[in-house]
Amino acid sequence: MRALRLALALASSAAACVSAPRAAPRSSIRAIVVRLRPGDDLKRELDALARREGLDAASVATCVGSVERVTLRYADRHEGAVLEGRREIVSLVGTLSARGSHLHVAVSDGEGRTVGGHLLEGSRVYTTAEVVVLAFPELRYGYEVDPTYNYHELVVRPR
Numbered sequence: 001m002r003a004l005r006l007a008l009a010l011a012s013s014a015a016a017c018v019s020a021p022r023a024a025p026r027s028s029i030r031a032i033v034v035r036l037r038p039g040d041d042l043k044r045e046l047d048a049l050a051r052r053e054g055l056d057a058a059s060v061a062t063c064v065g066s067v068e069r070v071t072l073r074y075a076d077r078h079e080g081a082v083l084e085g086r087r088e089i090v091s092l093v094g095t096l097s098a099r100g101s102h103l104h105v106a107v108s109d110g111e112g113r114t115v116g117g118h119l120l121e122g123s124r125v126y127t128t129a130e131v132v133v134l135a136f137p138e139l140r141y142g143y144e145v146d147p148t149y150n151y152h153e154l155v156v157r158p159r
C-alpha cells in the first residue's frame with residue numbers, strides 16, 4: 001500500500017510536468033500492470049503496450065525483475081552499449097505514449113555494481129519484469145525542440 005501511495009504521488013507530479021510559467025494540466029490516473037516473460041524485449045513490449053492501449057500520455061511508475069541482456073545508451077553518447085549477463089532491474093522510469101517512449105533503466109550485477117542509462121531495444125527479460133504503468137487519460141504528450149540544446153523535449157498538453 002505504501003508503494004502504491006508513493007507511485008500515485010509520483011504520478012501526480014508527472015501529470016504536472018510542463019515548462020514554467022504555464023498552468024500545469026491535470027488528469028485522472030488509470031493503472032496498467034503487466035508481467036513480461038522470459039525472452040521478452042523490455043522496451044519493445046512497453047512500446048507495444050502503449051500502442052495497444054492507445055496511450056497518449058503515461059509514465060512507468062515502477063518495475064522489478066531481471067534481464068539477461070541490457071542495451072542502453074549512456075549520457076552524452078550516440079551509440080548504444082550491450083551488457084550481457086544476468087542483472088536485477090533496480091529502476092525503470094520514464095514517459096510512454098503510442099507515439100514513442102523515453103525510458104531510463106538501472107540494473108545491478110551479482111556484485112551489486114549498478115549501471116544505468118537510456119533503455120534501448122535489445123534488453124531481454126530473464127525471469128520476469130513486473131511493470132506498473134500509470135496512464136493519464138486527459139493528457140497528451142508531444143515533443144518540441146527546446147532551443148537551449150536543440151533536443152526534442154517533452155511537452156504536456158490537455159487532451
